Amino acid sequence: MEIKKVDEGKFVVPIGPQHPALKEPGHFEFTVDGEIVMDAKVRLGFVHRGIEKMAEQRTYTRDLYLMERVCGICSHVHGTAFTLGVEKLAGVTAPPRAQAIRVIIAELERIHSHLLWLGVAAHEGGFDTLFMYSWRDRETVMDLLELLSGNRVHYSANVLGGVKFDINPVQTDQIRRGVDYLEERTQFYQKVVTTDNTFLGRTRGVGYMSREQAELQGAVGPTARASGVTRDVRVDAPYSFYPQTPVQIVLDDGGDLTARFIVRIKELFEAYRLVRLLLDNLPEGELATRMPRRIPAGEVISRVEAPRGELMYFIRSNGTDMPERVKIRTPSLCNWGTITSTAVGLKLADMPMLLAGIDPCFSCNDRMIRVRRAGEPGVMTWDQIKAGKGGWSV
C-alpha cells in the first residue's frame, strides 16, 4: 500500500463517502500541503435513488409523497413546489387559508432546518455544546410541527389543491408560545456566534466569497445572501401566500462563514415574525378545492425558496394522470461550486465548517447534471450516457 503522491510534500486527503464529518455520503478530495489545502474536488452521486424517473410511473397524488422524500429536512418545501406546479398546470388555485397554512408550515420548517444547521455547523467546528443546545431547542419546533401535522419529519401538509389540516386557536397559542421561547434562545445564539472569540476565530474570514464570485458561481439561498446577493424567491417572485405577507430579505456583506451564520440566524427572526403575522391574519375559508385527476397537457416551472435556497421544479404533463417528466433542481447543487473555489488556501481544519457553511443536503444532490459547452448538442442519447461521454457528471 502506498500513499497516492501528488507532488513532493503534498498528498490527497479523502473525506467520504464514509467519514465522521459527513452525515450523508459524499466524496471530497483535498490536496493538502501540510495543513494548507491546495486543491479541492467534489464527487457526488452516492445516494442516487431515481426519484425523477419513478415519478413518471405514478399518479400526481402519489408523486407528491415521493417528492417529499427527496429531502428529509425540507420535505414540505418539495411538496409545496410540486403542488404549486401541478395546481398551475390544472388551473386550480388553493384557497387562501390553505396557502397561509402552507406558508406557516414552510416557515416552521425553515426554523427547524436552520436550527439543525446551526448545530451541525457547530459540531463540525468542534463546538459540541452549541450543537447540543441548539438541537435541544430545535425540539420545540419539532413538537410544534408534530402538533400541527402529526409527524415530526414528513409533515405531508399538502394535498393537491390545498392542505390537509387546519390550525385551531389552541394550537395557535401553542405555536406563539413556542416561537416566543425560540426567539429568546435565538437571541442567545446570535450573541454566541457574533461575539464568542473562539467561535469567531473559526469562522471570521474563512471561506470569503465576494458578491461577484457568488453571482458567477450561481450560489443561491443564505450562502448567496451572505455575500450580499439579493436572491430570494420569496421576494423576487412571491408564491403562495408570500405576496400578502412580504418577506424582508436578509443580507450580509461579510461573505465569510460568520456572515453565513448571521444570515441564517437573522432569517430565523424573520421566520418568527412571519409565523406570528400569519397566525394573526389567518384568512377564513376552505382548506382544499377539488382537483382534477387528469392534468391538462403542458409544461410548468415552479420555484420556491427552500431553507437552503432556490428550489426549482419542472413538470411536463401529457394530459394523463401521470406526469411525463419531472425535473428537480435542488439548492445544494448550485452551491457546490462555491466550495471548490473558496477552499483553496484555507486550512484542512476549516474544511468541515466550510462544507457545513452551505448547509449541504447530499441526497438532494444526487441527480445528473451536465454542463453544456457552446456548440455541443443539447440532447444526449442513452448510449452516450452509458459510455460516460459528453462532459456529464452525476
Add this chain to the structure above:
Amino acid sequence: MTIGTFFGELVKSLFKRPATERYPYDRKPTPERLRGKLHYDPEKCSGCQMCIRDCPSQAIELVTIDKENKRFVMIYHMNRCTFCDQCVQSCRFNCLDLSSEEWELASLQEEPLTIYYGRDEDVQFLLENQAEPGTEAHPCEE
C-alpha cells in the same frame, strides 16, 4: 468580543435536569393529530378503491367478497405504510382513520404487520380461500 459566552448556560445546566427524554420509561402524551396505525370501518365502505389508487406506497389492498352486501376485507401492510394520511383524505365515506394512540408498531416479523380488517366471517372466508393455491386475491399488485 468575549470568551465563554456559554458560561451562564453551563452553570444553569449543571443544576437542571437533563433535557433528554427517558423514552421507554417516561412517555409523553401523543399529540391529538399523531398519525399512527390505520383503522378501517367496513360498514361505511362503498368499495370505490380511491384510497388504494392514491396510496403512495401500495400499503393497502381491498378484497371485495360481495359488493352488493358490502362485504369487504382490507389488507393493511403496515410495514409499507408511510402514515401520510392520503387514504384518509381520499375516502369520501370517512371509513378510514389513523390512530393517534397506536404508534409503537415496530416488529421483527412480517406477520404482525399485515392486518386484515373486515367482518370476522369475511376475514375467515378470505384466509381460507388464500390457503388454496391459485386463488390469492391481490387486486392491488400488478
Add this chain to the structure above:
Amino acid sequence: MSAAQAWLTLLVFPGGFFLLATGLLYEFIDRKLVARYQNRVGPRWFQPLADVVKLLAKEEIIPTGVEKTLFIGLPIVGLAGALTAALYVPIAGLPPAFSFRGDLIVTLYLLSLMTLCLGLSGANTVNRFSIIGATRTLTQLFSYEAPFLLALLGPALSADSWQIGQINDYAINNLWMIVTQPIGFLVALVGLMGKLELPPFDAPEAETEIVSGALTEYSGRGLALFRLGKDVELVIGLTLISALYLGGLANPLEFLLKTLCVLLVMAGLQSLFARLRIDQTVGLWWRIGALLALLQLLAITIGKVLL
C-alpha cells in the same frame, strides 16, 4: 523495601490496578460532567470500563504498511510510562511510593512519553488521517510542553525543591499557591487539557476532520491501552495540579475533593469553547501561555529575592 512490597506497589497500589480503576472512574466523571454541562444525561458509571472490556475482547487489526513491533509496542510503552509516573506523585493523598531529587522532571517526561508514543504510532501507519493526526499531536506537544513545564516549575521554585513529595509538604504548610501564583495555575490547568487532547485542544483527534487522528488505524487492544493511558494521565495530571497549586494532598479525602474540583472546572472549560485549529493552538501557547508562565516565574524570582 521487600520484594513482596515492591510487587504490591507496582501492581496494586498505587501503580497498577488502583490507578487503572481510578482512571476509569475519573473518565466517567469527566464524561458525565460534560454531559450535564450540555444538559444531557451522559453515560452510566460502568461505561468506560465496558468500553475497555469490549475493546480488549475485539480483534486487533494490524494494517498493511506498519512496522509491526512498533505498532504493538507503542501502546504498551505509552501506558507503562503513564503508570510509572504515578509512583512519584502523591496519589490518593499518600506520600509518593518512590521519591528522589528531581522526580518532578522525570514525572513530566514520563507523561510526555505517552504523547510521544501517540505521535509515533500515528506516523508509523500509512493512513493519511493518522499521519496528519501524528503531525498535529507532535506539534501540539511542542507547543504546550514548555509553558506547562514552566507553570509547574513555579511551585518548585517557591518550595526550593524539585521533589514532588517535598513540594507537596511545602504546599500543605503554606498558603495555597493558586492564590500566590494564579497565572501559573491557569497555565498548568490548560496545559493539562492540551496534554490530554481534550476540547478545545482536540485538533489532533478532531473527528470531523481527520476521523480519529493518530489512532485511526488502532483497534482492539492497542486502542484500549491508549485510552487507559490517557485516563491514567488524567488522574496523575489532576493529582499534580492539586498537590502543587491547591494546598497539597495530605489525605485521601483531600485528594478526592481537590481533584474533583479541578475536574469540574476542566469539564466546564471543555464545553465552553469551539475547537481551536492547530495553528491557533500553537499561537495561543507560544504567544500567551509561555509568556504568562515566564512572567509568573519572574514574579516568583523577584519575590524570592526581595523576601
